[in-house]
Every structure is written in C-alpha cells, then in structure tokens.
Amino acid sequence: MFHLAFFIYFEMAAFIVSLLTYRALKGTAFRLFPFFLLFIVATELIGTYMTYILRLRNNSWLFNITTTLEYIFYAHIFSLTLRDPAFKTMARRFMAIYPMVVLLNLLFVQGFTEFHSYTVVLGSLFMIILCCLFFYELLLNPLEGELRKVPMFWISTGILFFHLGDLSFDLLFNLLKNDATGKEFFSSINNNLILILYSCFIIAFLCQRSLVKSLSH
Amino acid sequence: MPKESREIIITLIAGTSTLLLLGALMISFLFLYRNRHRKLLREREQLKLSYERELLKSQLEIQEQTFRHISQEIHDNIGQMLSLAKLNLSTMDPSLPDNLEQKIIDSKKLVGQAIYDLRNLSHGLSTDYIADMGLVRAIEHELEMVRKSGNYETLFESEGKSYPLDKQRELIIYRILQETVNNIIKHAASQKIIIHLHYSQEELTLSITDNGKGFDLTPLNQDASFGLGIRNMYNRAQLMGAGFKISSTLGHGTSVVLSVPVEAANTRT
Structure with a gap:
C-alpha cells in the first residue's frame, strides 16, 4: 500500500462536493467540473502509482497532458463566464492555439520526456490574465450580489493564487530540476497552493448550490 | 546546503511571496472598491x-x-354672493315692477360672478395645475389670491427668457414659495410682498421679499426646534441641488433667495 499526498484528499473532496452539488452545476458554466476533477484525481492516483509502485522515474508525459488539458479547461470556463466578447474570443483562441504550442514545444524544444515548463509558464501567465479580466468585469458590475457569494469569484481566486504561486517555480524550473532541496521546498509551496485551489473550488460549488436554492425559493 | 541552491530558494521564496501578495492586494482592492461603490x-x-x-x-x-x-373662497365669496342672490329672489315683490327689475338684474350679476369665481376655482383644483400653467403663471396665480384678500400689495417681476424646468423641481420651487408667502402672511405683519424671478443660463433665482417686522435668525443656528418650516424649505432646496438663503433685519423685513442651478434642474431625476 502506498501513501497518498495530503493534497490528493483535497482534490477528492472537491470531486465529491462537485458530484453532490451537480444538480446546481448542471446547466451552468461549471457543469464539466465533476468530469474534470475525476480526471485530475485519476491522474494524481496514476502518477502516484507509477512513482511508488511501478518505480518509474519519469512521469512527465502524464503531467504534460494533464496540465495542458487543465489550462484548456480553465480557459473554457472563462470563455463561458467572461462577458466581453473580445475577452471570450481571447479565451477561445487560447484553447485552440495552446495545445499546438505545447505540441511544438514537446516536439522541438523540451522533448516528451521533459516537463513542458516553458509552455506551463505561458499557460500560467494566460490564466492570470484571464483571472484579471474576470476581476475587471466584476469591478465594472459592482451591483451583482455579494462577492463572496459569486461562485466564479472563488474559482478565479483559486486559479489566480495557484498560478501566481507556481509561476516563480516554473520560471526557475531549469535551475531547480537538479536541486533536491529546491524541489522539496517547491513541493511544500505547491501542495499548499493546491489546497487553496481546491478549497476555492469547493466553496464555489457550495455557493452555486445556495444560489440555485435561493433562486428556486 | 550549497550557496547556489540557497540563492535559488531565496529567489523562489521572494518571487512567490511577491506574486501572492500581489494577488492578495488585487482581491482586497476588488472587495474594497465594490463595497465603496455599493455604499455610494x-x-x-x-x-x-x-x-x-x-x-x-x-x-x-x-x-x-x-x-x-x-x-375659504366658497365660504367668504361665492357663498356670500349666492346668499345675496337668494335674498334678492326671496324679497321680490311683483307689485313693485321697478324694484323687481333691479333685483333680477342684481341677482343675475351675482349668479354670473359666482359662476365666474367657481370656474376660476375649478382651475386650481387640478393637482397638475402648476405643470399645466407653468411656474410663472402659477406664481402670478398665487399672488393674485393674496392680493384678493385686500391686505397686501404684491409685485411680481420675471427677468430673462423663461424656460421650463422639470415638473418635480417646479413643484418644489412653487411649494417653497407658497410656504414663504404663508410665513409672511402669518408672522411678518407686512404690507408688501415682492417676488422676483430671474432666469439666467446658469441658474434660476427666485427671491421673495417683504417689508414686515423681520426676525432674529440667531435661534435658527442654536435651537433645532426653531424654524422647522425654514429648515424644511432648506432641506428641500438641498435635495434638488439648489441654494437657499434667508436674510432678515428687525423692522426692515425678510428676504428669501432660492437659486436652482440649471444643470441640476435639468439632469436630476
């Protein structure tokens, strides 16, 4: 039996909450979240299995696929929730172009056996921009309810903090990849950021549920 | 720990902390801005x-x-005329033709005057009469009623090309004027009421002056219960973005000036 990292339980919790609140998520921009979270949990479990049971030293290819799909999924959520047509188009274009850029990076620059840190930096920067655009739209429409009850506010906050926190590591990835202490240090930061990210998702799902409840009453 | 590794970790900590702080500031600003905006x-x-x-x-x-x-008008004026007409009719004596003819003529005159006054009164019954006749005409009508009482000499001057303000503002201006005139009638012991209306591009100024006994304005600043009517007028003027000034000299009368900025008058809802 292998030991699961603490943050995986948070990802599982987010998946379970998304299932429990699925009726409220259905028909909204968040309807694909349970499938996405199932995919994330499965990836983490497979990754852990590969590392601890199969003793495979390199599982970068798995996380290259996961992170790429993750960015595409977040961009999809933003393309549905942003209001400005120009911002929507920007998110949609990212969804179309980003996988191609990742592929080109893996084919010609970093290779399939390496973690695609360059395109991860690009993806993270774009996620930060999309979050800022969402907050900008919130500034323009200050009347729409209390901020802490807006599901997308929590999702954006989680995504923003996660990518802001990860950005430094991604930028220093080439320096850190052979530094065990640095990697370990980053892991502790990253694990906490994952907790923040999935806690925000859980709050967002619960907000969505109470929003639907208050509308149906 | 090697020096290079330590430097990388320090850079990582500094970079991550700065970026996270930036994120926290962004969210705090968002909360602050929205709260302020909502409050506003x-x-x-x-x-x-x-x-x-x-x-x-x-x-x-x-x-x-x-x-x-x-x-008041029905009781003091129309009622009197009709009573007189009735008296004329009931005291007619067919045996005195000359007297009879005169009484018929007088009764016709009285009934005619009563009808005329009633028609005038009915104009004032419409709640929208200020909007219908406009501010200038409404002020003239108000002064006419004061003059009819026979106790006051009135003067109305309108300067500049008149323009309509929105209905609500004209109503408040008219009410302030009415309240001021009422105050003059009740307290000023004056013989003369002068109303001056000045239309300029920037503002509409209404001044109401009397030559009465005047009063001491000092208690207005000291006692909140003093001059409730005046405070009320002041509040109403403020609500439509207008200036309200009152000046009074004992023995020389009082003057009330209301200045309504044209921009405020036309843009406020």
Missing part, C-alpha cells in the same frame, strides 16, 4: 427616496393649501 449607490438610492418623499409631501401640502383656499 445605496446612499444615492436613499437620497432619491428622500427626494421622492419630499416631492410627495410638497404635492400634498400644495393640495391642502388649495383646498383651504377653495373652502
């Missing part, structure tokens, strides 16, 4: 509500004043 909107909403409340109050007061005037 709430205040504006409250101001609008109190403006509408004052408007309604003004309408009711004008109506009340109109009814009081009508009842």
Whole structure:
C-alpha cells in the first residue's frame, strides 16, 4: 500500500462536493467540473502509482497532458463566464492555439520526456490574465450580489493564487530540476497552493448550490 | 546546503511571496472598491427616496393649501354672493315692477360672478395645475389670491427668457414659495410682498421679499426646534441641488433667495 499526498484528499473532496452539488452545476458554466476533477484525481492516483509502485522515474508525459488539458479547461470556463466578447474570443483562441504550442514545444524544444515548463509558464501567465479580466468585469458590475457569494469569484481566486504561486517555480524550473532541496521546498509551496485551489473550488460549488436554492425559493 | 541552491530558494521564496501578495492586494482592492461603490449607490438610492418623499409631501401640502383656499373662497365669496342672490329672489315683490327689475338684474350679476369665481376655482383644483400653467403663471396665480384678500400689495417681476424646468423641481420651487408667502402672511405683519424671478443660463433665482417686522435668525443656528418650516424649505432646496438663503433685519423685513442651478434642474431625476 502506498501513501497518498495530503493534497490528493483535497482534490477528492472537491470531486465529491462537485458530484453532490451537480444538480446546481448542471446547466451552468461549471457543469464539466465533476468530469474534470475525476480526471485530475485519476491522474494524481496514476502518477502516484507509477512513482511508488511501478518505480518509474519519469512521469512527465502524464503531467504534460494533464496540465495542458487543465489550462484548456480553465480557459473554457472563462470563455463561458467572461462577458466581453473580445475577452471570450481571447479565451477561445487560447484553447485552440495552446495545445499546438505545447505540441511544438514537446516536439522541438523540451522533448516528451521533459516537463513542458516553458509552455506551463505561458499557460500560467494566460490564466492570470484571464483571472484579471474576470476581476475587471466584476469591478465594472459592482451591483451583482455579494462577492463572496459569486461562485466564479472563488474559482478565479483559486486559479489566480495557484498560478501566481507556481509561476516563480516554473520560471526557475531549469535551475531547480537538479536541486533536491529546491524541489522539496517547491513541493511544500505547491501542495499548499493546491489546497487553496481546491478549497476555492469547493466553496464555489457550495455557493452555486445556495444560489440555485435561493433562486428556486 | 550549497550557496547556489540557497540563492535559488531565496529567489523562489521572494518571487512567490511577491506574486501572492500581489494577488492578495488585487482581491482586497476588488472587495474594497465594490463595497465603496455599493455604499455610494445605496446612499444615492436613499437620497432619491428622500427626494421622492419630499416631492410627495410638497404635492400634498400644495393640495391642502388649495383646498383651504377653495373652502375659504366658497365660504367668504361665492357663498356670500349666492346668499345675496337668494335674498334678492326671496324679497321680490311683483307689485313693485321697478324694484323687481333691479333685483333680477342684481341677482343675475351675482349668479354670473359666482359662476365666474367657481370656474376660476375649478382651475386650481387640478393637482397638475402648476405643470399645466407653468411656474410663472402659477406664481402670478398665487399672488393674485393674496392680493384678493385686500391686505397686501404684491409685485411680481420675471427677468430673462423663461424656460421650463422639470415638473418635480417646479413643484418644489412653487411649494417653497407658497410656504414663504404663508410665513409672511402669518408672522411678518407686512404690507408688501415682492417676488422676483430671474432666469439666467446658469441658474434660476427666485427671491421673495417683504417689508414686515423681520426676525432674529440667531435661534435658527442654536435651537433645532426653531424654524422647522425654514429648515424644511432648506432641506428641500438641498435635495434638488439648489441654494437657499434667508436674510432678515428687525423692522426692515425678510428676504428669501432660492437659486436652482440649471444643470441640476435639468439632469436630476
């Protein structure tokens, strides 16, 4: 039996909450979240299995696929929730172009056996921009309810903090990849950021549920 | 730990902390901005509500004043004329043809005058008569009623090319004028009321002056219960973004000046 990292339980919790609140998520921009979270949990479990049971030293290819799909999924959520047509188009274009850029990076620059840190930096920067655009739209429409009850506010906050926190590591990835202490240090930061990210998702799902409840009453 | 590794970790900590701090600042700013904006909107909403409340109050007061005037007019004037006409008719004596003819002529005159006065009164019954006749005509009508009492000499001057303000503002201006005239009648012991209306591009100025006994304005600043009517007028003027100034000299009369900025008058709702 292998030991699961603490943050995986948070990802599982987010998946379970998304299932429990699925009726409220259905028909909204968040309807694909349970499938996405199932995919994330499965990836983490497979990754852990590969590392601890199969003793495979390199599982970068798995996380290259996961992170790429993750960015595409977040961009999809933003393309549905942003209001400005120009911002929507920007998110949609990212969804179309980003996988191609990742592929080109893996084919010609970093290779399939390496973690695609360059395109991860690009993806993270774009996620930060999309979050800022969402907050900008919130500034323009200050009347729409209390901020802490807006599901997308929590999702954006989680995504923003996660990518802001990860950005430094991604930028220093080439320096850190052979530094065990640095990697370990980053892991502790990253694990906490994952907790923040999935806690925000859980709050967002619960907000969505109470929003639907208050509308149906 | 090697020096290079330590430097990388320090860079990582500094970079991550700075970026996370930036994120936290961004979220805090968002909360702060939205809260302030919501507060501002709430205040504006409250101001609008109190403006509408004052408007309604003004309408009711004008109506009340109109009814009081009508009842007085019917009792003192029309009622008297009709009673006189009735007396004429009941004292007709067919045996005195000359006297009979005169009484018929007098009764016709009295009934005719009563009909004319009633028609005039009915104009004032419409709640929208200020909007219908316009501010200038409404002021003239008000002064005409004061003059008819026979106790006051009135003078009305309108300077500049008149322009309509929005209905609500004209109503409040009219009510302030009515309240001021009432105060003059009740307290000033004056013989003369002068109203001056000045239309300029920037503002509309209404001044109401009397030559009465005047009063000491000092208690207005000391006692909150003193001059409630004046405070009310001041609040109403403020609600429509207008200036309200009152000056008085003992023995020399009082002057009230209301200045309504044209921009405020036309853009406020």
